[in-house]
Amino acid sequence: MSKTEVINRRIVLNARPVGVPTAEDFRLERTAVPAPADSQVLLRTLYLSLDPYMRGRMSDRPSYAPPVELDAVMVGGTVSRVEASNHADFQVGDLVLNEGGWQDYALSDGNGVMKLGSKISHPSYALSVLGMPGFTAYYGLLTIGKPKAGETVVVASASGAVGSVVGQIAKLKGCRVVGIASGEEKCRYVVDTLGFDVCIDRRDPAFAEKLAVACPGGIDVYFENVGGAVFDAVLPLLNNGARIPVCGLIANYNDTALPPGPNRLPLLASVILTKRITMQGFIILDHYATEFAGFFREMSGWVAEGKVQIREDLVDGLEQAPQAFIGLLAGENFGKVVVRVADR
Amino acid sequence: MSKTEVINRRIVLNARPVGVPTAEDFRLERTAVPAPADSQVLLRTLYLSLDPYMRGRMSDRPSYAPPVELDAVMVGGTVSRVEASNHADFQVGDLVLNEGGWQDYALSDGNGVMKLGSKISHPSYALSVLGMPGFTAYYGLLTIGKPKAGETVVVASASGAVGSVVGQIAKLKGCRVVGIASGEEKCRYVVDTLGFDVCIDRRDPAFAEKLAVACPGGIDVYFENVGGAVFDAVLPLLNNGARIPVCGLIANYNDTALPPGPNRLPLLASVILTKRITMQGFIILDHYATEFAGFFREMSGWVAEGKVQIREDLVDGLEQAPQAFIGLLAGENFGKVVVRVADR
Incomplete structure (x- = not known):
């Protein structure tokens, strides 16, 4: 290891964003690489996952997880390699999935660190189709959405990390x-490569009308990961007994106040009542202990057989993470955003 | 039967209300009592149930059930006595539950008519605690709300036909x-007679604050039968994993447009997501075939043992039905509204 490598670059929360995050809300720091204490491992970040939920952690309003403290390293899932180990369960060179955050190196006591084995063909898939986004899609669609063959499933952010998997599983289930x-480019990909029946451009001025035309039999499952205008267009198309798993609301994450009226809450409540809708939020972290192993087994099979595909939007260099994250919130990514922090 | 009795008074929909219904939206007609054809029965209405859902049937906007046609008899559940029978299953004198509507006499082919037997002590209970409102409370609370001992259950319209039963079942379950x-009078009744732990006056200017004080551990189940300002006060108190069965939204039934902003729909969606809430609408008519018998058996036991009580707000005379119904929508009733149409 050369001397220049023994620096830990880390991106910390510089300021809490008001509305859309800017580059100034992040700060790149350089520190010495820490040495592992007894029972610790030093992990070298290879891939860093960027995900919409991180916007929530930048704010200090109450949520399901504590916020990132000011001047603390941004949180994030990582695929890492064990660089040094004082922990009996880990050997130098082991490839692992951990919560390393936005930095080159992280210390860990092994808690929550999952070994990926030496045979994994695409280590970064542990951050997408075989990791948190894929698990979110799988659990939310199958456990809450309960799609039946022949039903119509609608999913937004259809080329993204979660939506792309939701749609492909729904196709496997005959929906x-x-x-x-x-x-247009993303819509073409969603139909031609992912095999959705149809894909509507949400920027189309006639979006709501086109969605209605695309769902002549109404909507039985709407997998909610965006909110906003898309949800407004979905609402009148919901069928009796429709299910709405809610895993994200990216359209609202940068909001600093409630949108102007009219107040559509009574309309939603009325639709939920008269159409016997089930709307259920879930946080995938709750379900790792009981459901992850089953997901991983089944999804690994589907990926190996080519039945579920994932497109990665690879970004090179840790220093690019803030801009890539800002772009993700604006929908500028095309596929799962993964930052390649180091090659090995 | 004297000659004057052989008139059928019936209350028909005179006009579709805009906003709050008025007396002019109804019309009392007098017609001849029809004679039953082959396989028909003539039913004499003894008790007519008045329920909030009827407001929906007066409008022609799409809903889960077709609207009442203009000039047609208002729909409604009734306890009736068989007056004449050309149907093998029914004898003159039988007491039955049927959908006779707002009138003295109704013809039926027996479809959906349930015999009440000769031993029933309070026939009108078939319209309240042992009928549709009681079944709504039972099914919604137990199947969707899934209350566990020690949890906090909040119910609005707590002295009403549905709410009073919801709360008493929740107490039986240890909540x-x-x-x-x-x-104040209704609140006292809810605590002293029905046995709720506490009851808050929704007209109190400090209502939201008092609700928060009454729920120091948050809310695990909110049984939604009103909507409006009550729901707004409940929203910030919901616990992780809370369940919201939605059986009615009486606060909105007379609305002619969405309320002014801000738009609180994104706030609701955000709470559903971060707190993993399940919000589920249901229409009790869907569940009679599979669940009513079990409900009837268990609830009959509770009523006989004095574990579940019901207060009836008895109104004398069919001609009083429109005014009683208008009062029901305004919350002026005290208990389950039942119109006593005839004594025998």
Whole structure:
């Protein structure tokens, strides 16, 4: 290891964003690489996952997880390699999944660190289709959405890390699948490569009308990961007994106040009542202990057989993470955003 | 039968209300009593149930059930006595539960008519605690609300036909039960007679604050039968994993447009997500075939043992039905509204 490598670059929360995060809300720091104490491992970040939930952690309003403290390293899932180990369970060179955050190196006592084995063909998939986003799609669709063959499933952010997997699983279950994505190129990919039945461009001025045309039999499952105008267009199309798993609301994450009226809450409540809708929020972290192993087994099979595909939007260099994250919140990514921090 | 009795008074929909219904939206007609054809029965209405859902049937906007046609008899559940029978299953004198509507006499082919037997002590209970409102409370609370001992259950319209039963069942299940009702007299009744732990007056200017004080451990189940300002006060108190069965939204039934902003829909969606809330609408008519018998058996036992009580707000005379119904929508009733149409 050369001397220049023994620096830990880390991106910390510089300021809590008001509305849309800016580059100034992050700060790149350089510190010495820490040495592992007894029973600790030093982990070298290879891939860092960028995900919409991180916007919530930048704010200090109450949520399901504590916020990132000011001047603390941004949180994030990482695929890492064991660089040094004082822990009996880990050997130098082991590839692991951990919560290393936005930095080159992280210390760990092994808690929550999962070994990926030496045979894994695409280590970064542990951050996408075989990791948190894929698990979110799988659990939310199958456990809450309960799609039946022949039903219509609608999913937004259809080319993204979660939506792309939701739609492909729904196709495996025999559903008609309607995607929603931003722009023609993504829509083409969603239909041609992912195999959705149709995909509507949410930027189309006639978006709501086109969604209605694409769902002639109404909507039985709407996998909610965006909120906003997409949800407004979905609402009148919901069928009796429809299910709405809610895993994210990216359209609202940068809001600093409630949108102007009219107040549509009574309309939603009325639709939930008269159409016997089930709307259920879930946080995938709650379900790792009981459900992850089953997901991982089944999804690994689907990926190996080519039945579920994932597109990665690879970003090179830790220093690019803030801009890539800002772009993710604006829908500028095309596929799962993964930052390649180091090659090995 | 004297000659004057052989008139059928019936209350028909005279006009579709805009906003709050008025007396002019109804019309009392007098017609001849029809004669039963082959396989028909003639039913004499003894008790007519008045329920909030009827407001929906007066409008022609799409809902889960078709609207009442203009000039047609208002729909409604009734306890009736068989007056004449050309149907093998029914004898003159039988007491039955049927959908006779707002009138003295109704013809039926027996479809959906349930015999009440000769031993029933309070025939009108078939319209309240042992009928649709009681079944709504039972099914919604137990199947969707899934209350566990020690949890906090909040129910609005706590002295009403549904709310009073919800709260009493929740007490039987070992929950802390917080009622919401209009005015001190109803609140006292809810605590002293029905046995709720506490009841908050929704007309109190400090209503939201008092609700928060009454739920120091948050809310695990909110049985939604009103909507509006009550729901707004409940929202910030919901616990992780809370369940919201939605059986009615009486606060909104007379609305002619969405309320002014801000738009609180994104706030609700955000709470559903971060707190993993399940919000589920249900229409009790869907569940009679599979669940009514079990409900009837268990609830009959509770009523016989004095574990569940019901207060009836008896109104004398069919001609009083429109005014009683208008009062029901305004929360002026005290207990389950039943119109006594005839004595025998």
